[in-house]
Amino acid sequence: MFAPLLYHPVFAPLAVAILGAIFGSFSAALVARWPEDRSVLAGRSQCDSCGVTLKPRHLVPVLSFIMLRGKCAMCGKPISRDTLWTELIAAAIGALALAMHPGFSGLAIAVFGWLLLPLAWLDWRHFWLPHPLTAALATGALVAAFAGLPPAPIDRAIGCVAGFAMLWLVAAAFKRLRGHDGLGGGDPLMFGAIGLWLGWQALPMVLLLASGLGLTAALILQARGHAISNATRFPLGTLLAIAAWPVALLYPLA
Numbered sequence: 558m559f560a561p562l563l564y565h566p567v568f569a570p571l572a573v574a575i576l577g578a579i580f581g582s583f584s585a586a587l588v589a590r591w592p593e594d595r596s597v598l599a600g601r602s603q604c605d606s607c608g609v610t611l612k613p614r615h616l617v618p619v620l621s622f623i624m625l626r627g628k629c630a631m632c633g634k635p636i637s638r639d640t641l642w643t644e645l646i647a648a649a650i651g652a653l654a655l656a657m658h659p660g661f662s663g664l665a666i667a668v669f670g671w672l673l674l675p676l677a678w679l680d681w682r683h684f685w686l687p688h689p690l691t692a693a694l695a696t697g698a699l700v701a702a703f704a705g706l707p708p709a710p711i712d713r714a715i716g717c718v719a720g721f722a723m724l725w726l727v728a729a730a731f732k733r734l735r736g737h738d739g740l741g742g743g744d745p746l747m748f749g750a751i752g753l754w755l756g757w758q759a760l761p762m763v764l765l766l767a768s769g770l771g772l773t774a775a776l777i778l779q780a781r782g783h784a785i786s787n788a789t790r791f792p793l794g795t796l797l798a799i800a801a802w803p804v805a806l807l808y809p810l811a
Contacts, residue, residue, distance in 0.1 A: 565659075
């Protein structure tokens with residue numbers, strides 16, 4: 558009974574958008590709490606400013622932020638807009654995936670985007686790609702493979718090994734030539750997990766797009782007067798995430 562609903566041209570995108578907003582709310586809490594060693598699972602949600610426990614009506618994704626005008630209902634302090642943006646992005650991921658690819662393939666593409674989202678945010682904010690989140694990304698790919706969704710298992714396996722090896726070799730060569738790390742240890746693992754989702758054929762496109770995004774960001778920073786040097790850090794995981802999901806969306810797993 559559930560499967561036909563995933564092909565409905567209106568219900569499916571709307572329902573998965575709502576599901577995405579809920580996941581986005583959880584993802585935003587995870588991104589905010591994990592770097593501070595606060596659990597996202599234990600305890601009820603609290604205002605970051607006053608510490609008062611929030612009521613369920615204050616936690617409705619997107620709608621609560623709008624109704625409260627971006628302020629805590631208890632103390633009136635501004636709520637971080639990161640939460641709103643994460644919820645909206647996750648909702649858009651779900652809506653676009655099901656609008657363009659009805660059915661389980663679209664749902665898989667949505668899940669891929671949702672799993673990339675907290676990794677992208679954490680790398681952007683903290684240059685950190687937690688191994689448990691990368692493992693969750695890889696596990697999602699394995700579930701999709703066992704469900705029979707394309708690409709073929711052999712293409713996924715080659716993509717996983719090739720993605721990891723490609724960036725690991727780049728990191729090793731950079732360290733040997735420069736004497737210090739140029740890539741974080743999480744980047745090869747994340748690219749391997751992306752390869753496990755998309756297959757080896759998609760990896761060159763993902764890497765090309767990520768490199769183009771990085772170059773564009775460097776040029777913008779330079780134009781704004783920021784000095785760019787070998788010591789300048791760029792969140793490669795964020796760039797890979799931003800590049801990988803559109804590849805899955807526009808060149809569906811087939």
